[in-house]
Amino acid sequence: MCSSEERGALTPARVSFSRVKLEPYQPRRRANRGVNPFGKFLSAAEGVFQTFCARWGPVTARARDSLLKHAAEKQLTFLNAAPMRLASLSLSNEQAGEGKPESARPGRRKAPGLQLGQEGGQEEERVLISEILIQDKDGQELTDPELNSTAWEALKACKPNFALTTSEVQADVHRIIDTGFFASCMPSAEDTRDGVRLIFKVEPNQELKGLVCNGANVLPTRVVLNAFRDEFGKVVNIQRLNTVLDTLNGWYRDRGLFGQVTDVEILQDGVIKVQVAEAEVHNINIRFLDRKTGEPTVGKTRPETLLRQLTTKKGQVYSLQQGRRDVETVFTMGIMEDVNLVPQPAGDTGMVDLTMNVVERVTGGFSAGGGLSGNGISNGALSGLVGSFAYSHRNAFGRNQKLNVSLERGQVDSMFRINYTDPWIEGDDKRTSRAINIQNSRAPGTTVHGVRKDALSTGPLHGGVTIGRLMAGVDYSRPLRPKWSGTAGISFQRAGARDEHGSVKVVDMYGGPLTFSGRAFDDMLVTKLETVYTDSGDNGSSQLVLNTEQALPVAPDWLFFNRINVRARQGLRLGPVRCIASFSGGTVVGDLAPHEAFPIGGTNSVRGYDEGAVGSGRSCLVASGEISIPLAGPVEGAIFADYGSDLGSGSTVPGDPAGVRGKPGHGYGYGAGLRVDSPLGPLRLEYAFNDSKARRFHFGIGYRN
Numbered sequence: 228m229c230s231s232e233e234r235g236a237l238t239p240a241r242v243s244f245s246r247v248k249l250e251p252y253q254p255r256r257r258a259n260r261g262v263n264p265f266g267k268f269l270s271a272a273e274g275v276f277q278t279f280c281a282r283w284g285p286v287t288a289r290a291r292d293s294l295l296k297h298a299a300e301k302q303l304t305f306l307n308a309a310p311m312r313l314a315s316l317s318l319s320n321e322q323a324g325e326g327k328p329e330s331a332r333p334g335r336r337k338a339p340g341l342q343l344g345q346e347g348g349q350e351e352e353r354v355l356i357s358e359i360l361i362q363d364k365d366g367q368e369l370t371d372p373e374l375n376s377t378a379w380e381a382l383k384a385c386k387p388n389f390a391l392t393t394s395e396v397q398a399d400v401h402r403i404i405d406t407g408f409f410a411s412c413m414p415s416a417e418d419t420r421d422g423v424r425l426i427f428k429v430e431p432n433q434e435l436k437g438l439v440c441n442g443a444n445v446l447p448t449r450v451v452l453n454a455f456r457d458e459f460g461k462v463v464n465i466q467r468l469n470t471v472l473d474t475l476n477g478w479y480r481d482r483g484l485f486g487q488v489t490d491v492e493i494l495q496d497g498v499i500k501v502q503v504a505e506a507e508v509h510n511i512n513i514r515f516l517d518r519k520t521g522e523p524t525v526g527k528t529r530p531e532t533l534l535r536q537l538t539t540k541k542g543q544v545y546s547l548q549q550g551r552r553d554v555e556t557v558f559t560m561g562i563m564e565d566v567n568l569v570p571q572p573a574g575d576t577g578m579v580d581l582t583m584n585v586v587e588r589v590t591g592g593f594s595a596g597g598g599l600s601g602n603g604i605s606n607g608a609l610s611g612l613v614g615s616f617a618y619s620h621r622n623a624f625g626r627n628q629k630l631n632v633s634l635e636r637g638q639v640d641s642m643f644r645i646n647y648t649d650p651w652i653e654g655d656d657k658r659t660s661r662a663i664n665i666q667n668s669r670a671p672g673t674t675v676h677g678v679r680k681d682a683l684s685t686g687p688l689h690g691g692v693t694i695g696r697l698m699a700g701v702d703y704s705r706p707l708r709p710k711w712s713g714t715a716g717i718s719f720q721r722a723g724a725r726d727e728h729g730s731v732k733v734v735d736m737y738g739g740p741l742t743f744s745g746r747a748f749d750d751m752l753v754t755k756l757e758t759v760y761t762d763s764g765d766n767g768s769s770q771l772v773l774n775t776e777q778a779l780p781v782a783p784d785w786l787f788f789n790r791i792n793v794r795a796r797q798g799l800r801l802g803p804v805r806c807i808a809s810f811s812g813g814t815v816v817g818d819l820a821p822h823e824a825f826p827i828g829g830t831n832s833v834r835g836y837d838e839g840a841v842g843s844g845r846s847c848l849v850a851s852g853e854i855s856i857p858l859a860g861p862v863e864g865a866i867f868a869d870y871g872s873d874l875g876s877g878s879t880v881p882g883d884p885a886g887v888r889g890k891p892g893h894g895y896g897y898g899a900g901l902r903v904d905s906p907l908g909p910l911r912l913e914y915a916f917n918d919s920k921a922r923r924f925h926f927g928i929g930y931r932n
Contacts, residue, residue, distance in 0.1 A: 353390035357422025364413075364430050374431050374462060377406050385425060396425070407466035408432055432463040436497035443503045445544045446486065450478055451501070463493060475503075483547035485579065505544045509578035511537065516586050518564065526587055529625040533557055533585065535651065545570060545579045557585065560650075562622045564588045591620035591630075613637035626653065639693070642668040659705040664718075666698045672724065674826035674839030676735045679888045687727060690736050694822045695748075697721045702755070714757040722822060723748030739882025743820040744784055751778045751786040770796045778818070788817030807853045809931065814846040814876075824880045825873070828894070830925040833871040835896025835917030842892040843885040844873025851931065861904040867913070868897040894918050900925075 361378045362368060369375040381402040384395035396414055403412045411430040416423050435458050440451050454474045458467065472488050479486040485506035492500045513533050515526030537553045539546070550568050558566045565586035573580040597614045617633035629648040635641065645665040652659050672692035700718025707713045724732045724741035731747040734740060742749045754777050762768035772794040780787040792813040799806045813825055825847035828836035832849050848871065855865035872893035877885035885892065900913030911927040 351392035351394060353392055354416075354423055355388070355390045356385065356425045357387060357419065358424040359385055359387055360424065360426045362426060362428050364411075364428055366428070369429070369431070371431070371462070374408055377408055378403055378427070378429060381406050382427075385427075391425070400427070403427065403429060407464040407468075408462055432465075433493060433495075433497040435459050435461060435463050435499060438499050438501065439494075440501045440503060442505060443501075444505055444507070445484065446475065446478060446503060446505075451475065455499075463499070468499075472501075475501075483549070483551075485545045485547075504577075507578045508539060508541050508543050508545050509573035509576060509580050510541065511539065511581045511583070514582055514584050516565075516584055518586050526585070527590065527625050528562060528585075528587060528622060528627070532626050533583065536560065537583075539581065545581070550581070554583075557583070560627055562588055562590070562627055588621070590622045591618070593618050613640055623647075627651070639671045639687075639689070640669065642666065644668075657705050659703055662702045662704070662716075664698065664700055664702075666696070668698075669693050669695045669725075672735075672741075672822060674829070675821055675824055675843045675884050676724075676739075676741070677837075677839065677888065678736070680840075681889070691726050692732060692735055692741065693725050693727065695723055695725055700753075707758070710760055710762060712759050712761075714755065714759075716755045718753050718755070720751050720753060721748050722751075722820065724822065735882070735884070737882075737884075737887045739821065739884050739887060741821060743786060743818050743881060746784070749786055749820045750782065750784070751788075752781050753778050768796075768798050770794070786818040786820065788815055788819060790815045790823075803857055805855050807851075807855075809851045809853075810849070812846070812848045819845055819880060821881050821884055824884070827871040827873055830911075830913075830927045831931050833869040833894055833896050833917070834867065834898060834913055834925050835869070835915035835921065835923055836894060837923070840890060841871050841894045842873035842877050842890045843880060844876035844892070845879045846874045846876040848872050848874055855902060858901075863902040864899070865902060865913075866897075866899045867915075868895065869915075870895040 359382070360368075361375065369378065382399045383402060385391060385399045400412045400414055403409055408431055409429045410432050413428045415426050415428065417426065418424075435455070438451070438455055438459075440446075443451065454471045458464075458471065468491070472491065476487045486504060488501060489504045490500075490502035492502075494500055511534060513526075513530040515524050515528075516522065517524045536556050538556075539549050539553055543549075550570075554566050554568050557563060563585050565584075567584050569582045569584065570579045571582065572578075593616070595614075595616045597612065613635050614637070615633060615635045617631065619632075620630040622628070623630050627650055629646070629650070631644070631646045633642075633644050633646075635643075643666070647663045649661045652661055670693065671687075671689035672694050673689040676690045676692040677688050678690045698718055698720045700716055702714055702716030704712060704714040722742075723746075724735075726732050732741055733745060733747065744750075755774070757772065757774040759773075760769070760771040762770065772792070774792040774794075776790040778786045778788045778790075790813065792811070794809075794811045796807060796809040815823065815825075821843075824843040824845065826839035826843055827833060827847050827849060828841035829838035832838075833841050849869070850871075851867065851869045853865055853867040855863045858864050870893075873885065875892065877883060877890065877892050894917055896915045896917040898913055898915030900911060900915075903910045903912075908929040911925070913925040913927075914922070915925060916922050
C-alpha cells in the first residue's frame with residue numbers, strides 16, 4: 228500500500244491501491260509423472276500461465292480498446308455528397324441520423340469510414356480544398372503547441388489547394404487518431420467565398436492528474452509510480468501508455484509471477500484507473516503416489532515435513548520461479564524418487580491450488596562395499612584397501628532424519644561410526660540442523676611418526692605407530708545469510724598411540740613422545756565454531772571456511788589449546804578452461820599432542836611428496852594453483868603446482884618428529900593429471916615432481932580440500 232505521505236512526496240497525482248479477485252482459469256492437464264520432476268512442474272505451471280494470459284490478454288489490445296471506447300461511441304461516417312453547385316464536400320456525424328445514405332442505414336451498415344462517391348466501385352469524386360483548419364470541439368484553435376504541431380504533422384494527404392477524395396480525408400483522420408493524443412477527430416466541410424474549407428475538429432485526451440491501481444498486492448507502489456512518473460501533468464498518449472503497461476507486465480514476467488494489467492480506463496477528471504490481476508495461492512496439498520502404479524497412496528513422510536521446505540505459502544501470488552525452487556528443494560532432500568508441482572484453479576475464487584505429487588524412495592537398508600584409504604595407500608596398495616558394511620535409514624520417523632551405522636576395516640585402518648542427523652529441528656524457524664556423532668577409529672601414524680626416508684627398516688612405513696581416537700559429539704548448523712552458514716558444536720575426544728599389535732605405546736622408535744600428557748592417551752573436551760561461505764556447488768566456485776576449536780581444561784590433565792584453520796578457494800572459467808587457486812593454513816596455541824600436528828605433503832597437500840613428508844608443524848601454510856580443460860566426455864586434463872610450509876614451527880612440536888625424520892619443513896611440487904567424473908565423485912590420477920626431483924603417482928577420490 229502507498230501512504231498519503233509517500234504519494235505526496237513522489238507526485239501530486241492521486242494514487243490508491245486496492246485488492247481484486249480473479250476469475251478462475253482452467254489450466255491444461257498434464258501427466259503427473261515423468262522422468263524429469265522439474266520439467267513436469269514447468270509443464271503444469273506453463274498450462275496455468277498460458278490460460279491466465281489467454282483470459283486476461285493480450286494486455287495491449289485490451290488496454291487500447293478500453294482507452295478508445297469513448298471515441299468508438301463517436302465513430303464518424305463520411306456521407307456520400309450529392310453534386311453541389313459549389314462542388315463542396317459534405318461531412319456530418321453519423322449519429323445525427325439525417326441524410327444517411329442507404330448504405331449507412333441499419334441492416335446495410337458498413338465499417339465506419341468514407342463511402343464511395345459513385346456506385347459500382349467507380350473512382351471517387353475529388354473536391355478542391357482551398358483551406359484547412361484544425362480546431363478543438365468548440366471551434367477554437369488548439370492552445371497547446373505540441374498538440375497543434377502533432378496534428379498538423381499527421382496530415383499527409385490533406386493540403387490546401389489540392390483536390391481530395393473522402394478516402395484521403397479518412398486516412399488523415401486515422402493518422403491523427405494514431406498519434407495517441409486525441410480521443411476523437413471529426414472532419415467537416417464549409418463553403419466559403421474562396422472555396423471549400425476543410426476543418427478537423429479534434430478532442431485531445433485529458434491531462435494525467437491522478438492514478439488509481441486496483442489489485443496490486445505484490446506490485447510495489449514505487450514501480451507503478453516510476454512507470455507513470457514522466458506522464459503526470461501531460462496529455463495522455465495511448466502509444467506511450469502502452470509502453471508503460473508493458474513495463475508493469477514485465478515486472479511480473481521477470482519474476483515469474485502470475486499477474487498482469489488487465490484493464491485501463493481514463494476517468495472524467497484526468498485519473499487513469501489501472502486494473503491488475505494477481506493469482507494468489509489458496510491451498511497447498513501433498514499427494515503421495517505409489518512407485519509402481521502411480522496411484523495415490525499413504526506416505527511414510529509427514530506432510531508437514533515437506534510443507535515447511537516450501538518457500539511458497541498460502542496467500543502469496545504464485546511464482547513459477549519460486550515453485551521451481553521448491554520442487555528442487557524437496558527433490559534434493561534425498562527421500563523422494565519423483566517430485567512435481569501441479570497448479571490448478573481454486574474454484575471460483577480466482578486463486579490457485581497447488582498439489583505436490585511425490586513418490587517416496589526406499590527408506591533404507593544394508594550395504595557392503597570396499598574402497599581405498601588415503602591414510603594407508605602410501606604404505607602400499609594392499610594396505611590401502613578397506614572393506615565396509617553399513618546400515619542407513621534416510622527418513623527416520625517420517626521427518627527426513629538420517630541414521631547411519633557403518634563399519635570400515637582394513638589392514639591398517641578401522642572405523643566404527645554412528646551418525647544421526649536431523650536436517651531441520653522441529654519447531655525451529657531458523658532451519659537449524661543437528662548432528663550427533665559417535666566414532667571409534669584407528670589410523671596409521673605415517674604422516675607424523677613414519678620412519679626416516681634413509682632408514683634401512685623392513686618394518687611398516689608408519690613406524691609401528693597407530694593412532695586410536697574415540698569421539699562423541701553434537702553439532703548444530705544453520706544458514707546465517709545467503710551463501711553463508713554457521714556451525715557450533717562440542718565433542719569429547721580421547722586419542723592415544725598403539726603399536727601394530729594393539730599394545731599401548733608412549734614413545735616412538737626414535738624416543739619421541741606420542742602423547743602430550745605422557746600417558747597412554749590424551750583427553751580433551753573441544754568446542755567448535757565454523758563459518759562457511761560457498762558461492763555455489765560447483766568446484767570452480769568461490770569458497771571460504773573459517774574454523775576455530777577450543778579445548779577446555781575440565782580436568783587438570785586434559786589438554787588446553789586453541790586451533791584455528793582457514794581454507795579459501797577461488798575459481799575462474801575462461802571458456803572451457805577452468806582455473807582454481809586455493810589456500811589453507813592453521814595454527815595451534817597451547818597444548819599440542821604430536822599426533823595433532825599439521826601434516827604437510829601428499830595427495831591433498833603438496834603433490835610430489837609422500838603423505839606428511841614435507842613437515843609436521845604447529846602451524847602450516849599450503850597454496851595450490853590448477854588449470855584444467857575438458858578432453859573427452861567426462862575426462863579432463865589438468866596441470867598444477869603446489870607449495871607448503873610449516874612456517875618454521877616443526878621444532879615446537881613435542882619431540883620434534885619432523886626434524887628427527889629429516890623433513891625439510893617446506894617444499895613444492897608440480898605435474899599433470901586426469902580427472903574423471905564418476906558416481907563416487909571425481910577420480911584423480913596425477914603424476915607429480917617435487918623440488919628434490921623425486922616423482923610420484925597420486926590417486927585421489929573427490930576434490931582437494
